[in-house]
Amino acid sequence: MLFMKVKVMVSLCCAVLFAVIVLSVLPVNGEEKIYSDLVRLHVIANSDSDEDQALKLEVRDAVLREACALDMGTDKESAQAVLSANRERLCAAALRTVEAEGYTYGVSVELGSEKYPERTYEDFVLPAGTYTSLRVIIGEGDGHNWWCVLYPPLCTSTAEEREDTFIAAGFTDEQYKAITDGGKTKYKVKFKIVEILEEIFG
Numbered sequence: 001m002l003f004m005k006v007k008v009m010v011s012l013c014c015a016v017l018f019a020v021i022v023l024s025v026l027p028v029n030g031e032e033k034i035y036s037d038l039v040r041l042h043v044i045a046n047s048d049s050d051e052d053q054a055l056k057l058e059v060r061d062a063v064l065r066e067a068c069a070l071d072m073g074t075d076k077e078s079a080q081a082v083l084s085a086n087r088e089r090l091c092a093a094a095l096r097t098v099e100a101e102g103y104t105y106g107v108s109v110e111l112g113s114e115k116y117p118e119r120t121y122e123d124f125v126l127p128a129g130t131y132t133s134l135r136v137i138i139g140e141g142d143g144h145n146w147w148c149v150l151y152p153p154l155c156t157s158t159a160e161e162r163e164d165t166f167i168a169a170g171f172t173d174e175q176y177k178a179i180t181d182g183g184k185t186k187y188k189v190k191f192k193i194v195e196i197l198e199e200i201f202g
């Protein structure tokens with residue numbers, strides 16, 4: 001009898017553990033569309049010195065100015081194609097800024113897939129995942145980085161404009177809420193699993 005009880009508890013624990021693992025890696029709340037419909041911007045400094053970190057922000061501003069001057073269309077595929085076609089233009093803008101500040105660092109600009117951690121911005125949260133990313137690497141690229149969203153143009157939009165920006169890019173109200181709610185539904189599911197574990201072992 002005791003053996004059967006232990007066996008049932010072990011089976012329950014295994015099932016709960018499996019559920020936790022699955023929930024931690026599977027997209028929920030429309031996250032799969034968030035991954036596929038955004039283009040992120042990733043600017044990486046040469047080093048963590050105060051000077052190189054300040055230069056990173058100057059380069060960021062230069063790249064954003066050039067990107068904002070481009071017509072990236074109304075969907076992610078168009079934006080990706082335009083950024084790819086103008087990669088050298090964006091790189092040149094970044095390099096001009098580096099040279100204007102008196103540095104001799106090289107700059108490279110890459111467009112591809114990149115893993116991002118969960119990132120909290122002023123009024124929205126983007127889940128961890130693999131995104132299409134425009135990487136701007138300054139010099140050795142050994143410093144802290146700066147992240148934002150290049151398409152839809154959230155880097156330059158105000159908090160009041162963000163909902164319209166997401167909707168214009170094809171996001172539904174539900175997907176927008178999934179971002180601005182900070183993934184609360186996902187966390188509620190995980191917290192329920194924690195409650196079950198506490199009931200088992202409490």
